[in-house]
Amino acid sequence: MTDLSRPAPHGAAVATPAVPHGHGQAPAHDGTPLPVSVAPEALALLAARRSLPLRSLVDPGPSEAELTTILSLAARVPDHGRLVPWRFILLQGDARAAAGDRLDALYRAQNPDLPPAKGDMWRTYLMRAPVTVVLVSRPDPAAKVPEFNQILSAGAAGMALVTAAAALGYGAQWLLKWPGRDPQAAALLGVGAGERVAGFIHLGRPAERPSDRPRPSLEQVVTVWTPD
């Protein structure tokens, strides 16, 4: 995979503190805000992004270089303690069918009464999108950082991945169905003990532009705290 070294977006000034500072240490600035540039394109992308139905994710999928960009951006999210409590498993090309066949065999074994028509449903599922990224949460229970913080970091990685894909013109659909929820199925995909699938993020070129879905109003989700 290619290296991802990029300048700061829109030429934004990057402040590198001479002395790293944290709680209780003197800040490496004098309180004057640095000049910044706004990124209207980024705001427009965030405002327009939405998931695509799986049936609308078509070839071509992201190239290897594009996947490197998408995954590199997904890997630069807030991460308390720098524990990297997530990782990615790629399902692409012919491996999708092979993975789907193994999942189907397990699903048939778990569901002996499954109608024959559903016998290859997971192969069909994985073949729909050109590329699927399995987002794996892997919190370290022995770490001092709360496990919840580590799990939230995996969610942030998923959102960054979806956003980066959108910026490159790819549609995404984040699903968590049986192959991600069943430990035996997840193990077939290489998910280990102590790990948990946070989602299957399917990627492909959009074949349609679905209208937006209702979004919560800010009145529903925002309160301003005041002392009583």
Ligand SMILES: Cc1cc2nc3c(=O)[nH]c(=O)nc-3n(C[C@H](O)[C@H](O)[C@H](O)COP(=O)(O)O)c2cc1C
């Ligand atoms: C962790 C997670 C798992 C999800 N799993 C499913 C799923 O199994 N089935 C489903 O229909 N939607 C699922 N969704 C929701 C889809 O991603 C949905 O298309 C999306 O929330 C639409 O929102 P958007 O238009 O803002 O992208 C899941 C979302 C998340 C964050």
